[in-house]
Each structure stands twice: as structure tokens, then as C-alpha cells.
Amino acid sequence: MSAISGFFSELVKMYLPDPFLFAVVLTVITGIMGVAIQGKSPVDMILYWGQGFWGLLTFAMQMILIMLGGSVLAQAPLIRRLLDWIAGIPKTPKGAIALATLFEGLMSYLNWGFGLIAGTLLAKKLAERVPGVHYPLIIAASYTAFGIYAFGISSSTPLLIATKGHFLEKQMGLIPITETIFHPMNLMILVVLLVTLPIVNSMIKPQGSLVTLKPEISEIIVDNESKVYATPAERAEASPIFIMIAGAMGVIFLGFYFFAKKGGFDINAVNFIFLFLAMILHGTTRNFINAVQGAAKGMGSMAIQFPFYAGIMGMMTSSGLVTTIAGWFVVISTPQTLPFWGFISSMFINVFVPSGGGHWVVQGPFMIEAAKAMGADLAAVSMSVALGNGIQDMIQPMWVLPALALSGLGIRDIMGYNVIAFLWSGLVVSLGILAWGFIG
16 A cells, blocks of 8 residues: 555645646647648637637636635534534544544535535544544545535536537537436446445555644634624625625525426526525625635635636537547447447546646547437437546545644545545446446
């Protein structure tokens, strides 16, 4: 285990740059491919890139809000008290590690931003309260279950393709979440992972001496302390009246949307629910804004990447690369095995494009083109891309950064443990996706 951990930690440290650099490098690679494969001129590729650059602004905002809403909700006082209660359940290190894994998986299924933050906070509390817990292992175990978000109700790809007006609607139409998130095969793979991953993580033996939680990082500081509010503006911010009015408006609208209008459960509905639930649970405008400001610190890198991925999509579609790459998949696949190859290629692409939304922008067009050409199941192919994205995130340094910031650890401390969970989960999901392709 120590050899695995050391190898991957050194690999990450030496060769993995900032994700924004990946977006730039992928832009250059796509341009070169358009020239070399499609016979386009460099000027043509630059024009395609520029014309597509601002094509995903709505989509980018949806992706940012889905993480922001979940992260803010996880910091609400009621949620923190609930985590305190849950942390008192296990009595042994193995039980604590299994619970941390299961909790993160279930919460990430609901919302990946919420699961990532709440799961790390619970892992810290478990390390503090259960004697003998190896701190890096429980943080790693919790984070590995973050990838389960890809199966769930905040998974970018299935929510997007169920949302009217999504960028591939002309190519594939709308696919309801009953055929993706709530498809029996997706649920079966999910259950297998939720049962087995906590067991796998609890069986890992930490190498070296026991590392416990340091007192100085046992609690994160939340700037909601009581103070005297001198001005009318400060008193208004500290009052629950205005935030509760906004929360009530949100609840009324959701009731109308789901019951009177029979609205669908799409990405906008998920964002709306988590945003207004966070408002209500924080209780005042000031508490809510403090939580938003803390959560928003990590959003800048994500926001700046999406225009570049939109430009990449513009180059791929306008140059004809989408059709060419789709043809490669047609050659090596059958309608039944295309989801499997979609899953494998998705994990590879996720190394370079570690954002669920940006990932679908890059891979979705040519996978859907291939699926249409072969008559493959569009829902299964779409989910194969989403699941490959989620499973590779188990060893994706970009998304582990919030967990590392909250835990006070470095990527060297947890990467070896993450690899074990990734290998197991990859095996489970690849077999499940292969079965989905044949069973339908």
C-alpha cells in the first residue's frame, strides 16, 4: 500500500498541472486534430473556436450553482448538528470508516457539492470521536464515495439531457431521468457500490504509525458569531424575516411547479431546491451570504474553464471531428458494447476534463453521434459517460481539493487509498455498464 501511495503521489506532484492548463492544452490538441484529420486550415479552427466560445454560458452557470447550493447547505447549523449526532454512532475504526464512506455516497447521490463538504466534515468528526481512526484513511475513504454522485439526482449529464433546450437536444431529444438515474441497471450498480465500497475501505490497513486528527484543525471556523448590529442595514441582514420571505416564495413556486404544472425534475429544479433550502436553514441573510462567500472561493477556476470547453465543442462540431471520432467508436463497438467503451474512454477523458459539465460537452457529441449511427441505447451511452466521469473522480486531484482544504491534509496523504477504491469501483461499474448494454 505504501508503495502504491508513494508512486501515485509522486506522479501527481510532478506531472499534474492546474485544470485550466488542461483546458488550454486540449484546445490546442483539438485544433491540431482538425487540421491533421479534417484538412481544415489553422485559421478555420481558430474561427470555429471563437464562434463557439460563449455558447455555454447558461450551462456554465447551472454547473456552478449545483455545487454552490450543495456546499452552502452543508454549512447550515442544522446540518452540522446532524453530523454531530451521526458521528456518535460507530465505536470502532472500521465502523467509522465504513460509515464515512456510506454517508458521503448517500449525500453525494443527492447533491455532489453537499456530499463533498458534508462528507468531509463528518469524517473529521468521526476521527475526533472514535479512538484509533487513521485520519488520512478516513478522509480518503469518505472522498472515494464522492464519485457516487454520477448515479444520482445532481449528476450533470442525465439532468442536462432531461432539460428542455440542452445543447444536444436536436441530436438526441429529451431523455427523462426514469431512463437514466432511475433506470433499474443504474440503481443496481449503485446499490452494489454502496454496499461493497464501505467494506473495501474498512479493510484497508494504514501503513506506518497511526495519524490522528490535530486539535487545531478539528473544527472549521464559520463566521456566524453573534455581534451587535449598529446600523439598519446590519440589523436587516441579521433578521430572519427577509430570508424567510424569500424561502417561502421558493417553496410556493416549487409546489406550483411540481403539482400544478407537473414540471420535470431537471437541473434547474435541483438547483432551485438546494438553493432555497440552504437559505431557509441558514436563517438570516448574513449567515447565508457568509456561507456563499466561503463556498464561492473555489468556483473561479471552474467558471473560466467552461468558455474554453465551449470553444472546443465549436471546433469539434464545425470541423467535422465529431463525426470522424464517432466513426472510430462504430468500428470497435457493437450497439451492446458501445456503453462499455464509452465508460472506458470517459475515464481517460476525465483526466483532462475533470468537470462533469465540461466533460459532457467534449465527449457527448461524438458518443451520441456514434450511438445514433449504430442504433445503441442513448440513455445507456449517456450514463456511461457520466459514470466514467464519476468513477475517475475518485483519483482526480481537482475535486479532492475542497476535502483537503477542510481536512488539512495533502494529496500525498490520501492518494494511495483512493487508488484501491478506484480499482474496485471501476471493476464493478464496467461490468454493470457492459450488462446494461446487453440487457437494455
